[in-house]
Amino acid sequence: MLRTYVWRSLPVIALSATLTTHALADEQHVADGDKADNKHLLHDTPLPDGHVPANVNYGFTVIGRDTLAGISSGLYTDVWAHDGYAYVGTFEEPTCDRSGVFISDIRDPSNPVKIGMIKSPPQTRVNDVKVTPVGDRDVLIFTLEPCGPLNGNSSKQLGQSGISLWDVTNPARPHAIKQNFLDFPVHNTFPWTTANGETYLLVVDDVNINDLHIVDMTKPQSPKLITTTGIGTWLDTNPEIANDEQLFMGTFAAPLLHDVWVNDMDPGPGENWQAVLPYWDAGFITLDVNDPYNPVFLGDSTYPDPDPVHGISPPEGNAHAAVFGGPNFDKIFAGDEDFDSLFTAVITGSDSYPASQGSDVPQIGPGADIEVLEAQTAFVGQACGGSLTPAADVGAGIALVERGGCTFSLKAQTAEAAGYDAVVVFNSDAPGNCDASVSMLVEAGIPALFVPRSSGFAILGIDGYDPEQCPGGTNPDLPAADTLGQFATLGAVFDGWGYLHTLNNTSTRVTVPLGMGGDTVTVDYLGEMGYYAPAEVTNPALAAGAGDLTMHNLEIDPTNPDRTFISWYSLGMRAVEWRPGHLHSNSNGEGVVSWNMHEVGRFIAGEEYGEAAGSNFWGVHVTEIDGEQYILGTDRNTGLWIFQWSCEDATDVLYCNGPVTP
Structure with missing residues (x-):
């Protein structure tokens, strides 16, 4: 059998137009093991475990805790x-x-x-x-x-x-x-x-x-x-959305609505109600909701390409949560929720085909079970039990399997029993499937990847497949079982975790500094004017084993609308301020990568909290009790935490109050 396991870095993978044909659907209820609820699949990714230990905590003071139902x-x-x-x-x-x-x-x-x-x-x-x-x-x-x-x-x-x-x-x-x-x-x-x-x-x-x-x-x-x-309406009525090539990007390619926020933008006696809508790969959308019966589309953001923090092209997307901030709400603090720090692909020669990895199977990628797997591919049908021709007799190590007829688990286990080292499932030609990507709930002892139907045909080396002709149409037939496809590499590259963006929420263009050297950049409405990422978000060594390192929810500080508090899963609670002119590359060990945004607080639970050591914060909310401001955080494992924030005792830590050297 032609197969080898190699430990090396994959080349940068260009994400091609294959993603543009994904189905516009947020859910697929399918009994074969397709995850029914894609929004919550995001919280079931198989790689992250463990947690980041507390390093330097400052700004946040723990006032109280309620474990609610217990850990x-x-x-x-x-x-x-x-x-x-x-x-x-x-x-x-x-x-x-x-x-x-x-x-x-x-x-x-x-x-x-x-x-x-x-x-x-x-x-x-x-x-x-x-x-x-x-x-x-x-x-x-x-x-x-x-x-x-x-x-x-x-x-x-x-x-x-x-x-x-x-x-x-x-x-x-x-x-x-x-x-x-x-x-x-x-x-x-x-x-x-x-x-x-x-x-x-x-x-x-x-x-x-x-x-x-x-x-x-x-x-x-x-x-x-x-x-x-919603986006179905705006695709028909707004060229800005309809012509956006970023509707489908990255590992989890979809334009789906996640969390929402509404503000009265008029600080005076009048009213001006607007909403900010994080639409995953479609970016952040603003809406006039003064007439709730007739909301008005205002605009949408576009992700910078290449990504300014991770350097990938195109960017991952994954707009998840946002709030209006700044004086007179001139900014939007906007967060991406990217749970998958790896971009997975099937590579044949110079071509690459984005793939999603199954749940309860060995994972491929840096720090995972197998870094890279290379082998000959062969089409084996639907692999719904029974005896397949042994992989050694076929001369292949990767089974290409068509979706349909049985569960993903049975397909993978059938291929495993026949001696294959991995299985790649491509979508069926059933209505609504074709070139959609799904995420598989699958149990087996070999890696299992999923690709759109067009990718399956390309990996088989079959020309002439047209996604527009599926279902029906004049596409080529699938070959007989045991037909060899192309030699393929299954691998993944680190593309980072989700982080914070700052967007211009004014109707005019603004000029913002690129650093302390005097250079500036002009930013349009909803254009990027700042970002912030803890250094761990960019570290390939933390692709697995350190928990979820993406940001999640955020709220502004009512006492300073240029400050936002963020629940950052395993990176704890964060406080970040708009400070134009500051630029951090982490080259001096600042612990962050940022532009015009500056960290002024962090908290990760240390060993002094016993079983609660390490953090996994999902929720954050700012409230007032007896005239005092408190920040509430919900840790997925340990319940409710109550904090107060201040820089008064942190003047020597990460320049909380002092000047910042870019």
């Missing part, structure tokens, strides 16, 4: 606070165990106390939580997403969808107002109340292409869905 790996998600109480959502994977929403009394921040829990419906997870006053009631809004198994042979998971509204005017005795409103899974929401006392809610839909909805919840007992829009 539970990966359980806790978003956090919100209102009137001295904190509300914490839960991820509920993989058990889907009805964890629901935890409520903690934080009126004494040094001694928070859990006072209750609202269970989620069976087979349903609660992820996002918000609380807002509506009339004389305080209303808790939480999202519902099914997380149970597929319902028999249907395409639906067991569990409930939509949102639920609860009265938490008395947080110790919450009661339901309206449950299971809306008939699609909801990932995130954001409420706002106008001067006329009307309360509206942005709703993020997990399923549909038009995935942004607006609900009138002025009467929370009878909310009304009033508007449906």
Whole structure:
């Protein structure tokens, strides 16, 4: 058999136009092991484990903690606070165990106390939580997403969808107002109340292409869905979006809506409601929502190419969360959530085909189980059990398998039993599949990769395949089983983790300094005018084994809107300020890579916290209690943390208060 294992660096992989034919879909409910919910697949990547140890903590002071239900790996998600109480959502994977929403009394921040829990419906997870006053009631809004198994042979998971509204005017005795409103899974929401006392809610839909909805919840007992829009609409009506070549980029290629935020942009007595929408590879979109029945598209950002931090081309994308910041909201602090620090591809000669790696199989890439695998490929059909011709007799080491007929696990295990060292599954020609990429839930003892159907034909060396002719059309037929394809390399290169961007949110062009040398750059509306990444985000040695090193959520500091607090998973809590002219390359060991943004605080739990050593912060929220400001953080494993931030005791650490040498 022609196969070798080599340990070397792959060349930089050019991400070609093969990504532009991915399906515009946020979910695919398929019983073969396709991950049903792509938004939450992001939290199930197989490589990261362990955590980053505490190095230098400063700025943040731990005031109090509430372990809620006790240490539970990966359980806790978003956090919100209102009137001295904190509300914490839960991820509920993989058990889907009805964890629901935890409520903690934080009126004494040094001694928070859990006072209750609202269970989620069976087979349903609660992820996002918000609380807002509506009339004389305080209303808790939480999202519902099914997380149970597929319902028999249907395409639906067991569990409930939509949102639920609860009265938490008395947080110790919450009661339901309206449950299971809306008939699609909801990932995130954001409420706002106008001067006329009307309360509206942005709703993020997990399923549909038009995935942004607006609900009138002025009467929370009878909310009304009033508007449906989204990227499907804007593709038809805005050339700026329709001509954007960055709709599909990187390992997780999709234009899907994630978290949302709404602000009144008028600091005076008037109103000017705008929303910022992180649309994954489509970038960050702004929307005028002054008339919730007729929201107006304002613009979208474009990722710099090549990526200024990681140097890859095209960039990864993955716009996940954003908030308006700066004086008069002249900036947007915007974060990417890139859980996969490796870009995986199948390489044949000078051509490369982007691939996604399966879940519970040996991984390929720097620091993974196998760095690079090289072997002859052969088409083996659908590989749904039974006996394949032994790989040694075929003369190949990589099995090319067509999707369909059985689970991904059975395909990989069948190829493994026949002696293959890896399996590459390419998509079927069923409607909605063809050149879409999916992420496989698969268990086997060999690596398993997935590629679009056009990539499968190219790896086989078959010319004349046209993605536009699938399904149907005049595409070539697949060859007989045991037909040899091309010699291939399965490998991955480090392309970094997600980090923070600062965007220009003014209607005019602005000039910003490139550094202390006097050079400047002109930045258009929603153009990039700064970035910040902890140095670990750029370190290939931390591609695996140090936890998730991407940023997640963020909020501005109300006392200084040029400062933002960020929950950064295994890199803990971060505080970052806009400071034009500063540039860090980490060449002097600053611990960051940044332009016009400066770190002024970090916290990673140290060994003094025992079982809670190491961090994995999902949520962040700024609140006020008795006139004092506090920053709440939810660690996925250890629950609610309460911080205060100050630079007063950190003047000698990373120039928190002093001048910065670029």
